[in-house]
Amino acid sequence: MREVATSSDTRAGPKKADKDRRRWWGLVFISLAVAMVIVDVTIINIAVPAIVSDLRVGSTTTQWIQEAYTLTLAALLLSSGRLADLFGRRRLLLAGILVFVVGSVVAAVAAGGAMLVGARVIQGIGGAAILPTTLSIINATFRGRERATAFAVWGSTIGAVAALGPLLGGWLVGHFSWHWAFWINVFLGAIVTAGIVRWVGESRDAEGPRGVDVLGVGLSALAVAALVFGLIEGRGEGWFTALGGDGVLGSGLSPVPMAFGLSLGALLCFARWQRRRRRLRRSVVLDVSLFKIKTFAQGNLVVMVVALGQLGLLFVLPLWLQNVLGYSPLRAGAMITAVAIGAFVAAGVTPALAPRWGVPAVLRIGLVAEIAAFAVLAVSATPDASAWAIVPALTLYGFGVGTADAQLPSLILSDVPAAGSGQAAGTQGTAQEIGSAMGVAILGTLLFSMLSFHLDERLADAGVAADRRGPISEAVVGSAGTVIPAIPDLPVRRAAEEAFSAATRDAALAGGIVIILGLISTSVFRRRPVPGDAGDGVRSDDAGPASGDQPDPPR
Template identity: 50%
Template sequence: MPDRRRWLALVTVSVAVSLIIVDSTIVNVAIPSIVDDLGIDSTQVQWVQESYTLVFASLLLVLGVLADRWGRRRMMMTGVVVFAASSLLAATAPDGTVLVGARLVQGLGGAMILPTTLSIINATFRGRERGIAFAVWGSTIGGMAAVGPLLGGWLTTDYSWRWAFGINIPLGALILVAAALVVTESRADERRGTDGVAALLSVVAFGGLVFGLIEGRSLGWWTTLDDAATWWPWALSPVPVALGVGVVAAALFVRRGLRRARQGRPTLIPLDLFAIASFRNGNVAALVVSLGEFGILLSLPIWLQNVLGYDALATGWILVALAGGSFLASGAAQALTVRYGAVPIVRLGIAAEIVGVVGLGVVARPDSTWVSVVPFLVVYGFGVGLATAQLTGVVLADVPVRVSGAASGTQSTARQVGSALGIAILGTILFTTTAVDLDARLADQGVPEAQRATTVTAVVDSAGGAIAGLEQDPATASVADDARAALTQGTRWSAWAAGGFLLLGLGATLTLGRRSRETTEAPVADDRA
């Protein structure tokens, strides 16, 4: 491919990545408006996020492999069509159920797009240029993760939250035209088989785990609560059942993969790739880091709007500090990587993320202002910008082109599994801590138990949206102050939990760089697809 067209192809796939990353983050700012308009509760708030991520992460592997066989550009363009069509459905959703359904279909489209963009880069660039291309791709993710809230804030404030989804339609059309003109089709010369049973097991495993984590506080972690009594007849809650099914399915997935690999039959995850140290260790680090990175993005917009009182546009401007930090990192990352190597820069980035997110927990107070929040967001964004691109490059550096789609799908799945679990776990921490803290504060004031339960449910189910109504009534103004303090406490613990997971991710990177190229001549030796 001529140089100019190759770099234009990089721009195109980066914009395609932007489409799904912006959509993932733009929703965070729009959530309070969606709650007000559609009347969804806090569990549905999480499912607006998780329904997308659940399908997205579950299908990345199989669609990455299919893209190698069917054509990477074709898969990406199909994904853009599906994503744009489902965005139209989300933009016109009359209730929370339809919105969640639209997000499920968006997850399918996103799963077609993300691994194929990485695979196209891996097939198009070589050597130093490949490192630059990965850096551009990763910096795009970091930057767009922060630009999304600003765009969402503007659209939500000046127009409607529905435009947060509607914007995807013209963007999708532009991507389709550009991809047809400048992206060259590529596919693997060697046709790999797929394993439909393993694909089903992966969906069941991941779905069971995420369902259990999200629904535990509303359906009961062990004993069935009232919310489930109408459709679940047993005393044992559906939550431990779902978690158990998820664990069993995961074990069967691993067992089946190992058995088929010994028989020389196709596996959903190309297990021979895990003989490559950089791929194996990098995926572990990516999963844990993503768990801490993206979960906090659920709680921050809720806190900024419902506790500090900023509107969606102001919230977007505050969160754009993330973009500033990420763009600073993108300017420095290449030079730093050339001088010190990719792995130290990954560690530096994760360390900066830890400082940023823990700092956010420290400064979070009911009377905080943007002045105290923005510096830590810049530091956090700087860390995301350093770590994201370089970690991707480390994971895929030694992967042969012929299995780049499967490898990209595996790497993307590790990240999405981490981000989905992060949203589920940190969202549960946010709302559970808020409920417990608010109940304790109201009990200290002598509020009767029935009234406490009603107030706590209203605040938690509205993701803090009920606080404004409590404040407007003089009789409940003091309760509104308690609710702000409780939601702030939930945000603090959510931030600190994210910092803990990032610390684990930093520990996981200690295994990177050890004989990273020791197996590049193993069973997956490179070819030039």
């Protein structure tokens, strides 16, 4: 299938050096676009307490300020990737940045919770257009060992800014106000837009069927949104039986299993509808034959598993640092910047390693580093833990995240035709968002379940009467540990700190096991030489098995 390029850098005549300079400068601004979206996910966690105090919103609205963005982003990633293939990748990227900035402005001037939730939905729409499109542009622009380097920059950027977000958020909220957590996107958006217009060329699928599969877009969005909703709401609403209410229509049933059922039904309908449209040679949201590519199918599974472990840890760790070790939000954010340092080191190292050792080997190095970091945290998470134990573990973890995340896009897209890179990138983004939601749901549920278990044991050992243990446990678990520093009874507070630390160790151990499963699942990938980028006989490595079924060209 032919790819068409329409920017000035693809016309006949420009020198190769000028073309190379444009591509690499374009990569800088593509990575900044990703940074703008990712940092918004992490920065808001620090700003939420100030938002709650200023706007006087309730717990339900507070929850939706965070979740409206995640739900919208996850629901639209898949369809956005396909729209980029159809209408132009740079065009959709610029449109996504504009929508994201508009949402940020609405959020910054929000006078109430409802307005802020609506603004987060707008931001989610923009973010969904940005993330898969950046990957698709890289896949269509770079080849051979240059592609491995480009993906390393992209992946390391995500790992670094995810860790820097809490520090930046703490600084902005502490020195200015929570509004600046959103105003900063206006300045970033202007810089990124100017760079993309100047340095990034346009590309699209030139020969595939035109038109938009409206029903496919709706079914895919419904399937993903319902699944993510169920994962997010499970702990609060109850995984099966409703907690603290009559349930759906007074049945006592939680809405969560209904959401899972709706997601499954929509997914089955979506798959059937996509196969039917493909037989009729009409445009589809996702060419399901892409899953015949082993690197694509298995790679998305690895992405989901790895995201589950990674995001689960980043959910658990700040709670422990602030509620048990007594760190302020700014100091906790500063601690977590050790992850960014590790990711920056990975960004400098992995581009040279991937061509030499192969993408699968470098991916495994990253996963092993993450497992080692989880193991250290599973041992060292105590009420008296020293920063000298935590910071090296977080740095090692950041190196693993930066290394693994940099290789996964190359692994997944290595055998995907460039014409289908948008929908392939959208699929990867969807898998990552689902894995992230699963990580918070599973490790979060494990954390609070084990906190309740350990706290009851510690309180009993401290001689606290049984009729007092229940209310204390409910207060600690219900507040996610935030009441621990204010407990006046020193033995009770110490018991709570020990219980929260024990639960953190359990969550770290579980996260490490999940990453081990991800490491095992990479065993299907083999190093495979491909032609060098310049066609000069140099051999480099794209990830992938030695052989595998290829799909028909995406339509």
